[in-house]
Amino acid sequence: MSKEYAQDYSLQELLVAASAKEIMDGDVVFAGVGVPTLGAMVAKLTHAPNVIMAMESGSIGPQPYRVILGIGDNACVENSICTTSLWRLFSDQQRGYFDVGMIGGAQVDKYGNLNSTVIFGEGDYYTPASRLPGSGGANDIASSAGRTILTLPLQKRRFLEKVDYITSPGYIDGYDAREKHGLPGGGPAAIITNKCVFRFDPTTKEAYLYSVHPGVTVEEVKAEVSWELKIADDVKVTEPPTLEEVRITRILDAGQIYTGSGLKGLTFEKYVQMLETSQEILHQLF
Amino acid sequence: MININPNDKKKPDKRMTLTDAIKTYVPDGSMISFSGMGGAQCVAPTYEIIRQGIKKLTFVGDSPCESGDMLIGAGAIKKAEIAWCSYAVAGLGYNYRRAIEQKIPHEIELVEYSNYTIGLRFLAGAINVPYIPTKSLMGSDLLKYNEKIKVEEDPYNGEKVALIPAVNPDIAIVHVSRADKRGNAQMFGFSSNAENLARAAKHTIVTCEEIVSTEEIQRHPNLTIIPEYAVDAVVEVPFASHPWNFPYAYAYDMPFHTEQLAAFKTREGFEKWLEDYCFAPGSWEGYLEKVGYGRLEKLRQLERRFTKAKY
Numbered sequence: 071m072s073k074e075y076a077q078d079y080s081l082q083e084l085l086v087a088a089s090a091k092e093i094m095d096g097d098v099v100f101a102g103v104g105v106p107t108l109g110a111m112v113a114k115l116t117h118a119p120n121v122i123m124a125m126e127s128g129s130i131g132p133q134p135y136r137v138i139l140g141i142g143d144n145a146c147v148e149n150s151i152c153t154t155s156l157w158r159l160f161s162d163q164q165r166g167y168f169d170v171g172m173i174g175g176a177q178v179d180k181y182g183n184l185n186s187t188v189i190f191g192e193g194d195y196y197t198p199a200s201r202l203p204g205s206g207g208a209n210d211i212a213s214s215a216g217r218t219i220l221t222l223p224l225q226k227r228r229f230l231e232k233v234d235y236i237t238s239p240g241y242i243d244g245y246d247a248r249e250k251h252g253l254p255g256g257g258p259a260a261i262i263t264n265k266c267v268f269r270f271d272p273t274t275k276e277a278y279l280y281s282v283h284p285g286v287t288v289e290e291v292k293a294e295v296s297w298e299l300k301i302a303d304d305v306k307v308t309e310p311p312t313l314e315e316v317r318i319t320r321i322l323d324a325g326q327i328y329t330g331s332g333l334k335g336l337t338f339e340k341y342v343q344m345l346e347t348s349q350e351i352l353h354q355l356f
Numbered sequence: 357m358i359n360i361n362p363n364d365k366k367k368p369d370k371r372m373t374l375t376d377a378i379k380t381y382v383p384d385g386s387m388i389s390f391s392g393m394g395g396a397q398c399v400a401p402t403y404e405i406i407r408q409g410i411k412k413l414t415f416v417g418d419s420p421c422e423s424g425d426m427l428i429g430a431g432a433i434k435k436a437e438i439a440w441c442s443y444a445v446a447g448l449g450y451n452y453r454r455a456i457e458q459k460i461p462h463e464i465e466l467v468e469y470s471n472y473t474i475g476l477r478f479l480a481g482a483i484n485v486p487y488i489p490t491k492s493l494m495g496s497d498l499l500k501y502n503e504k505i506k507v508e509e510d511p512y513n514g515e516k517v518a519l520i521p522a523v524n525p526d527i528a529i530v531h532v533s534r535a536d537k538r539g540n541a542q543m544f545g546f547s548s549n550a551e552n553l554a555r556a557a558k559h560t561i562v563t564c565e566e567i568v569s570t571e572e573i574q575r576h577p578n579l580t581i582i583p584e585y586a587v588d589a590v591v592e593v594p595f596a597s598h599p600w601n602f603p604y605a606y607a608y609d610m611p612f613h614t615e616q617l618a619a620f621k622t623r624e625g626f627e628k629w630l631e632d633y634c635f636a637p638g639s640w641e642g643y644l645e646k647v648g649y650g651r652l653e654k655l656r657q658l659e660r661r662f663t664k665a666k667y
Contacts, residue, residue, distance in 0.1 A: 103394070103444050126419075126471065127393040128546030136662060139608050140444050142395025142546065144601045148663050153546045153603070156393055156418065157475030164472070164491055187468070187497075195501055201456040203449060205498065206419045206440035207471035213492045239495040251495035252516040327445065327610075338611045338651065342658055345607070349661060 075309075076316040081264055082329040084283060085221070086112055086319050087311030088262050089172065092219045097169040098122045100211050105221060106172035107138045108319065108328050115318050115356065124168060126207045128154045135352040136345045137322045160207065164214045166254065171215030173208045174222050176200075177233040180277050180297050181247075182240025182258035182270060184212065184220060185233040195235065205237045212238030217259040224263035229295045241275035266291045267308055271300070281306040321351050364559070364588040369537045374640060377561045377589040378404045381527050385434075387414040389478070389523075389557065390423040391530035393471075393548035394444060396603060397421050400596035400640040401529045401563060406430040407634055416523050418474040418549065421600070425449040428464060429626050435465040437523075439474050446610060447617025451626060460623060467502055469493075473520045478549050480522030481556030489517035528557035531596050532581065533605065533665075535564040536572070539587025542579040544665045545603025551581040560586055563593045565605055595644055595652055604665040606655040612647065 076083075082105065089109025093099055095118040101110040107123070114121040114133075122131040127142035131151035138145040147153055162168065175184035186208055191199020212218055220240075222228055240258045241247055248257050261268040261277060269280040278300040279291055284307055292299050311319075319329060325344040326332030364370070372380070382388065382405060390398040402423045405413075412434045417424060419440040427433050428441075429451030442449035454460040469477070476488045489508075493499055494516065499507065506519045530550040532541040541562045543550065554560040562582065567590065573580060596602075599609035599616065616633075619625035637643045644652060 125546075127395060127548055134662070139610060140394040140601075142393045142548070142601070143608055144395070144545075144603055144659055144663060146395075147545045147603045153544075155475075155547045155551060156471060156549050157479050157552065160472035160475060160492075198457065201453045203442035203452075204438065204440040204468055205470040209470040209496055209498060210472035210492045212496075213494060236495070236497045242495045247495065252491060253494050254491050333446070333610075333614055336611050336614060338609075338654075341611050342654065345658060346661065 074313045076311050076313050079311050079316050080329060083311055083316050083319050084308070085262060085264065086329065087315040088267065088308060089219065089221065090116065090315060091309065092260060092262070093118050093121055093170060096120045098124055098167055100124045100163060100168050100171040100215055102126070102172055102174065102208075103138065103141055104174070104328055106219070108323060110172070111138065111322055112315055112318050116312075116314050122151070124159055124163070126156065126159070128156050128159050130154065130159065135349040137325070137327065137348065139327070160210050163210065164254065166214070166216070168214070169216040171211035171218045173211050173218055173220060173238055175208070175220070175237065176202055176222070177228050177230055178220060178222060178261060179230050179233045179240075181242060181244050181275055182220060182261065182277060183233055183236045183242060184208065184238040184240065185235045187235045187237045190234040208238045212240070212255070213253050214255040217256045220258055220261040222261070222263060224265045224291065224294045226294050226296055231297045241270065244275045245273070265294070276300060278302055279305055281308040283308045284310055321348060324348055365585055370539050370587060370590045371537050371567065372589045372591055374400060374404050374563070374591050374593055377591050378408055378410070381559050381561055381588060382410055384410055385412045386526040387416060389416045389525040389528045389553050390420065391548050391550035391553055392421070392423070392597070392600070393419060393546070395597070395601045395608065396531060396545070396548065397597050397600045398423050398529050398531050398563070399598060399600060400593045401561070402426055403634045403640060403643060405432060406630065416474070416477070416525055418471040425451045425620075428452050428455050429461070429620070430630065431461040433464055435467070437467040437469065439469050439471045443613070443617055446613040447620065450617070450620045454623065467504065468498055469502065470498065475549050475552070476520045477523040478552035478556050480520065481524045482552040485522060487519045487521050489519055491517065493518045523556060525553070525557045526559065528553040528560045529563065530554050530560065530582065531563045531593070533564065533603070534566045534568045535562050535590050536568055536570045537590055538570060539582070539584040539590050540570065540573045540580050541582040541587065542573060542576065543581045544579065547581050554582040554586045559588045561589045561591060562587050563591045563596050565594055565596065565602065567592045593640060596640070598644070598647060598652065601659070604663050605659060606652065607658040609651070609655055
């Protein structure tokens with residue numbers, strides 16, 4: 071089947087599609103809220119109908135006819151195959167049932183270690199320049215998911231030689247460090263950013279530039295990375311979203327909550343209408 | 357302070373008002389835990405605790421939203437043992453940030469875990485063992501800043517595991533779909549860790565969207581997540597999670613939440629919010645009236661279009 075690529079799409083829509091493409095049919099996906107959840111939903115409604123989404127609150131396998139607005143949103147319960155408890159769901163992950171986990175953070179290093187806890191600045195853990203929300207379930211996903219997909223914006227202050235605090239371990243200091251530390255999961259498979267995609271060397275476990283998004287140069291990427299970045303011999307151009315992926319994204323996120331600035335000025339009436347419309351259209355399609 | 361009766365769990369009728377339940381079971385200095393996870397949050401009890409001016413709480417929870425951030429902002433929390441504190445899509449945990457970054461309204465002691473390991477603490481507490489081993493946290497800095505977690509070799513195979521200490525809070529507050537007056541609590545949808553919180557805690561307040569008869573509970577015993585012997589008080593509190601969603605009951609009020617969190621961005625905005633939505637209305641019923649029953653009914657209707665519990 072030949073793919074028809076979209077000509078007209080936004081950066082956010084490209085990121086949703088890139089997240090979706092990381093998911094294989096049949097995967098059990100641990101998805102956090104935002105672009106990753108939207109990506110997982112798009113994957114399910116396009117190339118991966120047998121995807122099972124696992125939501126942190128304890129909902130497994132939802133098939134909602136609306137956008138998921140939180141990890142414990144009612145959309146996570148809608149048409150799900152199982153609703154259980156948080157510890158039960160995480161135990162299933164530790165047991166090895168979850169193929170892929172999607173996590174974000176404020177800082178990442180060349181071994182894919184993520185920080186979503188605290189930015190030291192001039193201070194330290196106890197007196198930080200900036201306090202972030204913390205691990206939540208991210209550490210557990212990083213520890214035990216079969217593989218992880220990291221998403222964060224490409225900026226020099228975020229792509230560091232060493233993060234201030236390792237919330238979610240990637241490959242720690244490279245090579246077989248995960249095995250040494252007793253981590254059961256496989257570690258990061260990719261970092262998806264607004265400009266490019268990184269993957270990891272199978273031996274050293276160091277991140278390298280795998281593809282640049284359409285219109286982005288290798289030099290632009292290098293300028294936003296704090297370490298001496300390794301580049302693939304044949305750097306690819308990130309596959310653009312297909313027409314179908316863009317269409318589904320726009321139906322699911324018609325209110326542009328994840329793919330635009332839809333939260334601003336979202337009235338109650340517009341919000342209710344957004345959910346009702348998505349249900350109507352998705353029911354016609356699926 | 358009213359003395360807590362150790363026989364409360366044996367009472368055949370545990371119904372109370374929210375005000376009396378909090379007054380009875382949440383003295384200053386308690387160690388407290390709430391159910392809910394990214395939705396189904398215990399918002400009504402949070403407002404009541406703030407109204408009663410309860411202080412010096414030790415908070416144990418995975419990823420609290422209102423119960424963590426607002427209680428910290430109100431100066432009710434002395435120590436937090438948590439994995440995360442924020443509100444996800446609609447906004448950030450501004451009160452939590454202000455407490456850590458600027459000690460506003462005062463300094464709090466913080467001990468960090470992950471969601472799973474907080475869940476294991478409640479599970480260990482619920483099954484009455486001192487700790488549970490896990491493969492989470494290994495190789496991370498959570499170990500570095502949390503001296504309670506020990507990494508040991510498993511005595512059977514020699515593998516490294518992290519030992520997560522049990523917790524038995526003084527009081528657990530869990531919000532469920534329905535319960536009878538004896539405290540048998542049923543949940544439609546995910547239960548976060550509610551069943552373990554209730555069993556681990558010394559005392560448990562069950563709040564529910566609806567009180568039903570024991571016969572109704574007996575018709576679907578597989579829905580019961582907490583049996584009466586683990587419960588001290590039962591309180592009927594409709595819309596107790598607003599603006600959050602509650603499974604099969606009402607949809608998320610995202611526009612309201614966005615407005616609330618925009619207010620929380622500044623300390624003044626948060627204080628004004630407390631005045632307008634917590635103190636001035638005087639009760640959860642007052643809060644709901646201020647939000648508007650027309651709006652709440654619309655959220656109920658909206659949810660019914662997507663999910664219906666068939667019972």
